[in-house]
Amino acid sequence: MIPSNFPGVLGILPFLFLTPLASAASLEGVTPGQVRMVWKGDTSTTATLSWTTAEKGRKHRVKLRAEGDDDWTTVACQRSGQFGGTLPIEQRPFFHHARLTGLEPATKYQIVCQSDQKASREYFFLTAPTKEEPVAVLFGGDSRSGLDARKKVNRMIARMVAEQSAAGRPAILAFVHGGDYIVDGRKLEQWLVWLTDHELTIGGNGRLLPIIPARGNHDLGPLFNEIFDFPKRDGNYYATDLGPEVRLATLNTEVAAAGDQRKWLASELSDERWDHRWYFCQYHRPAFPAVKFPSSALTSWVPLFEEHHVDLVCEADGHNIKRTPPIKGTKVDPTGVVYIGEGGLGVGHRVPITSRWYLQETAEHCSAGHHLHLLTFSAERLNVRVIRLGGKVFDEFALLPRQAPEKTAVVVQPGSRERELEAVSQ
Amino acid sequence: MQSDSPYRSLAPLRWILRIGLAVQCAGHAYWLALGGMSPLMSLFWGQRDTGGLALSETTALGIEAGFAWFFAAAALIVLVRPWRGVLLAIAGCQLLLVTAMWRTGQGFALDLSAIPVGSWSPGVAWVASLLPFAAHLARVALPLVLLLVERSLPGGLSRMAEWTARVAIACTFAAHGLEAVQHNFEFINMLIVSSRHSMSEGMATRLLTAIGAIDLLVALLVVSRRIHSVAWYMAFWGLVTALARISLLGWSGGWFHAASRAAHFVLPLMLAFWWNLDRSARRTVE
Secondary structure, three states: OOOOOHHHHHHHHHHHHHHHHHHHHOOEOOEOEEEEEEOOEEOOOOEEEEEEEOOOOOOEEEEEEEOOOOOOEEEEOOEEEEOOOOOOHHHOOEEEEEEEOOOOOOOEEEEEEEEOOEEOOOEEEEOOOOOOOOEEEEEEOOOOOOHHHHHHHHHHHHHHHHHHHHOOOOOEEEEEEOOOOOOOOOOHHHHHHHHHHHHHHOOOOOEOOOEEEOOOOOOOOOHHHHHOOOOOOOOOOEEEEOOOOEEEEEOOOOOOOOOHHHHHHHHHHHHHHHHOOEEEEEOOOOOOOOOOOOOOHHHHOHHHHHHOOOOEEEOOOOOOEEEOOOEEOOEEOOOOEEEEEOOOOOOOOOOOOOOOOOOOOOHHHOEOOOEEEEEEEOOOOEEEEEEEOOOOEEEEEEEOOOOOOEOOOEEOOOOOOOEEOOEOOO | OHHHOOOHHHHHHHHHHHHHHHHHHHHHHHHHHOOOOOHHHHHHHOOHHHOOOOOOHHHHHHHHHHHHHHHHHHHHHHHHOOOHHHHHHHHHHHHHHHHHHHHOOOOOOOOHHHOOOOOOOHHHHHHHHOHHHHHOHHHHHHHHHHHHHHHHOOOOOOHHHHHHHHHHHHHHHHHHHHHHHOOOHHHHHHHHHHOOOOOOHHHHHHHHHHHHHHHHHHHHHHHHOOOHHHHHHHHHHHHHHHHHHHHHHHHHHHHHHHHOOOHHHHHHHHHHHHHHHHHHHHHHHO
């Protein structure tokens, strides 16, 4: 008897057998391939440049120089190793991470990856500014399935970065990825295909767009940390500065949201929120989903977002285009937080359930389809634009900067202990 | 004659199972009726590379709604008259749900690096991928146990009914025990949120290790010997862990999650009840 999913099984066969060959074909010997840049922390002076080689090699380093300089500086890779994962050991390539520090802010750096005697082409990237100027980032998620669409979106990213620059608009500094890169994060063969596809985001002129990665529910296992240069047992939640006035918290819905991570977020927001005009967050599984159940973010993080007046929250996982109205205390409130999402970098799409209370007001701004969010931060506004695959703008809105609450009133009443009151002004 | 049977008071046992199954079906009906959030959606709509069948979203939602209606009707039917066909169909639907989870890679993924044989062995990985079947076995077994009980009364519970319940609840507790020992982060969230964030993550992790060890122990004991206190403990803990979903997600977001786990406390409750009655009946006969 032929099983009902027989055609499906046949359809998977070429994928199973061709994937490792296709990914291996892009790597040869110690020639650097799958070049990528990862951003965490202070992006005006640091960055991690990573690449892959088929063979182990002995000496892996980066040559870099600021544009206009004659001399190249050489930085040795601090971390190299063979990928783990499901492939036989002889088929597993090698990762190399060079952590670049002491960079000049707002500077164009030319770079060449070198493994033994083999060198990559010349690439360049931009460091974030330390003086306030408008900056932009792309946000998206869910590139795990729909590989043809994923490639198209990646090419669109490269085009957008180039066009933004050519048009004199604020530079797109980074690609904020909300997670679910591949179907099964334990399968190296899938990661290798993703890494090869990710190179399509590199412009024809060699412009590298740094990625700021969040972990998704499909990104299981240790390979995520090997690919993006996180420590072996890292929680994958961290903050990233994108200039002096923009800060991003990347959270991880695939570890406990309520424990240490919540403490970290509370401390991070308390310390950093009002040192930056714009503060936004990203993570994978939504607190206000358009099609699925709310994640633990709802109970553990949303109260903190509201308490500290986060400007925008980027979510993924639901495979649709979503924008909520400002939400505070589980109701629509103009002083609340806007949530956008939910991942459209290749994966098949769902129609948002706009009858949910938090999508009723913004139903016309929700849809299905592959897309990217372009976030542009300036002194006056945070502009959010949803761009469909093909370039058509589906949605656009702006947020105004919030005012920091006044921490003033210290009331001392006779016979009672001192109480500090926080007057929250909007 | 039924009235002369030492097992004549077994009728309440049947009602424990019928009410438990009705609650479980009601939970599933509501969950599926919400539309597009169950493993069935992942199975029917999901793309082929994720184990899905790549049907259209409308078709997949329609199928899911059909299952929701079936569970709603089944919840009523088992209370009125638990027909054999309906009970078998409920078990089949439960099995389909867990198969959908397994096929689309949902549920907790065991960390095989913690197991000495290592993740390199495809056989070990495949066996580990079957964890959802073990975790959900009590839900699949509940209608079957009711069917066996209906057929075995009034002459006492058949060995088949008792052993189906014992093995199913043992597998469910063992699977959850493994998840707890490996510190499933959803369980850590549940502990911390239930404590209103007063518990540290370190404390929750240690507590979870202990909970997992106890789960594994009682799973072993329930298939080894008739220990009444073990069955009572499992019923109590099954209820507590089901209700924990309400503490984590609130009543409106959590009641159906709790209800769909009714088998986790109903089956051990039935065992505890039956073992008590059987002991009393044997003493009476002696």
